[in-house]
Amino acid sequence: MSDALRNAGRISVSDKDARMERVLSPSEFLPGWVIYGPLVIFWILSGLRYRDFAVATLANPHIPSGGLCNESKSEILAQGGPDATRHVAPWRTFPTGPAAFETALKEMSAAGFSFPVVLKPDIGCKGAGVRLVSSREQLRDTLRQYADDTLVMLQAFIPYENEAGIFYSRQPTEQHGRILSMTFKSPPEVTGDGVRTLRDLVLAHPRAGKVPHIYLPRLTGRLDTIPKQGERVRLVFTGNHSKGSQFRDATSLVSRQLSERIDRIAQSYPDFHHGRIDLRFRSIDSLRAGQDFQIIEVNGIGSEPIHMWSPEKNLLDIYRIQFDFYGRAFRIGDLMKKRGHRGAGTMNMLWQWRRQTALIATYPQSE
Template sequence: MRVRKFFERLFNWELWNFHILYAPIAPVWLWYCIKSRSLWFFTPSNPNITFGGFEGEGKKEMYRLLPAEITPKTIYVKPGIPFTELKNRVNAAGIRYPFVVKPDVGMKGILFRVIENDDQLQKYHAHIPFKYIVQEKIDYPVEVSVFYYRYPWQSTGVVSGFIYKELLQVTGDGNSSLKQLINQHERAKHRVEEMELRHGHDFERVLGAGEVFYLSFAGNHNRGARFTNLQHEINPGLVAVFDKLSKDALFYYGRYDIKTNSIEDLKNGKQFIVLEYNGAGAEPNHIYDCGMSLGKAYQTILQHWKVLYEISRYNARQGHAYWSYRRGKKYLRAAKHHFRILEKFD
């Protein structure tokens, strides 16, 4: 079993470690640093977001740039406050179970949880070491990602990627235990240790025929979500929706994660909620789950890096300066330290 999993990973680039996948094209990133004379050449890309949204920016920072009606109802919580105070704040905000909790500064679905009751909330509150958010759970049936960029000297942007997300889940057959279903699942079987940590108490449970069990509520590729490419759905209406959102926020490059009632509603600019968006550090995740070759994936990534470089260079010439080496190094070191701690608590 282990040997088979090893070879599956070896011959499927989508399962490779992030650093291994990106190592062959890293010199191109370095070349943009040299051309810009800045290790942080991307920082002017999104002038209203700290570090250009490459890493370490908070959810609060992003939500304040968007209209309140298209963002989830959210409160920000400091760890250590009395639980009664937390409960009062949640109730006053009109947020009801089940709801979502996650770090204000987070990534890759770390410490993302759906909270069903007081007991779960109290355990999460006692466990998490940093400021986090309590957020209404959006029940729109469709979750998508939209990769968008716009050159600052142009009035219309580009939707370069549009994908539908399916959360990591298994479906019961009336005979198999959860553990057996996980070991049979093409994605979950590569994450058995993580699954045991999260769902070990349910491993021997036999799921009824047709019963769906969500292994993760985070719609991230690194958390096992499956993507379906919706490139054929991109049209001028969809681009116009994100042109308006992005112009108001001075957002030039990155990826939106969205829940919507339907693809058509989103293209018409109605019945959707922005869960969050990622700036310069956003990966063009439409390279996954569409049968793309490794060479084509690299071509797509490099095309996006070129766009990022050109946007950043233009904005720098307009007065949005590159971060200094010292400032960027200090910020990135603090961000990575923050994430290492989060991973330990996850």
Template sequence: MRIRKFFERLFNWELWNFYLLYAPIAPVWFWYCFKSKAFWFFTPSNPTITFGGFEGESKREMYNLLPADVIPQTIYIKPGIPVSELQQKIKDAGLEYPFVAKPDVGMKGILFRIIEDEANLVKYHERIPVRYLVQTKIEYPIEISIFYYRFPWQKTGIVSGFIEKELLQVKGDGTSSLKQLIDKHPRAKHRQEEMELRHSHRFDRIIPAGEIFYLSFAGNHNRGAKFINLKNQIDESLVNVFDELSNKTHFYYGRYDIKTASIEDLKQGKNFAILEYNGAGAEPNHIYDCRMTLLRAYKTILHHWKVLFEISRYNAQHGYPYWTYKRGRKYLRAARLHFKKLEKFD
């Protein structure tokens, strides 16, 4: 079984470690650093977001830039406050269970949780070591990602990627245990350590026939979500929605994560909520789950890096200077320490 899994990972580049996947094209990234004469060449790409939105940016910072009607109702909680104060904040905000909790500064779905009741909330609050947010659980049925970029000298941008997300899940057959279903799942079986950490106490449970059991509620590729390519749905009306949003926020490059009632509603600019958006560090995740060859995936990534470089260079020449090496190193080191702390409690 282990040998079989090894060869499945070896011949499926989508399962490769991040650093292994990007190592062959890393010299191109460093060429842009050299060409810009700035190690953090991407920092002016999104001038209204710290570090260009590459890593370590606050969700609060992003939400404050967006219209209130397109984001979930959200409150921010300091770690360690008395439970009674926490409960009062939630009551005052009118939030009802179930709702979402996640770190204000987070990544890769770390410590993302659906809070079902007060016991869940108290357990989460006592565990998390950093400021976090509590927000309405958006019930729209469709979760999607939009990769958008716009050159600052142009009014109209480009939607280069459009995908629908299917959360990591198994479907019961009435006879197999959860552990057996995980072992047969094409993606979950490669995530044994994570599955044991989250679900080992339920491994023996028989999942009824037809019942969907969610293994993760985070719609990230690194959390096992499946992506369905919707590139044929990209049209002028979709671009117009994100032109309007991005012009308001001076957002030039990155990815929106959204829930919506339908694709048509999204194109009409209604019945959708932005869960978050990611800037310069956003991966063009439409390379996954669409039968791309590795060569074509590299071509897509390199195209986006070139766009990132050109946007950043223009903004640097028009009032938004590159971060110094010292400033960027200090910021990134603090962000990495923050994420290591989160991983210990995930």
């Protein structure tokens, strides 16, 4: 096991790490049409092959659009049985509006939450609108940035520094599923020296300095401050690639114990066959033992196989991984259709995507 993976809960890239391994793939921040254009073509060709452009959404028939888009995070989590709920980070939902702040405090009290907490929209993707809220004042301010009647989720902050995305898949004909990939997520951070400004530290960082446009806008108002000697400053909170987190393919570390635990959790959700479980964990050893982790979200077929963003992956790898994972969703959905499940159709799938896109445009910037 490499040192980078052994320490991968917090993959803070040091100068030594940068010399030893690639910290940024040339393909990571290419325009969206380059990354996803071929996937759209692949989706169309698969739809023609199966005579149903929305059949992949039947891979998870109890989730709207199979989890492709516009699905409720809380409704998915609520479907889990005991094998799942004991591992899910506690959460509460409520709508935004004039009374949202008071409602949030009541929900926090009822749930036994204390600051910091995670506030995020109940419908969203790629970390849109996710904030780590550390005080009553910050909670009030963040809620005011949402449009009224937006359903939001308050979730207990899990203090483990390590975060992972585990992609699970099970054919309907199989008794047990398997982990197709496991990816460690790490928001880059800088360490203050008492001399340089935060802006200078970002620009000198071996990863962030190569794509400063990803990080600097999120630090507006702090860029000219000088962090103290030894002060660690996390550049982003959200464990999402498009927001700047670094991903490492850790599939080689998947163990039998972890596979069995994730399989029991996934099968406690009704007809959940294909998607990603995002979680925070204490240590690599405990995760491999299937212990000491808390699930943040369960995502359906729209969740990316995020190991494709690992720095060693090139553009052809990204295409191959996407075709493999989404092709599997089509095959599973076709089997579920043959078993009698019926989806809402292509037009509904497109409507769900448009509604989600419109909602995300109203959310405050994530951290």
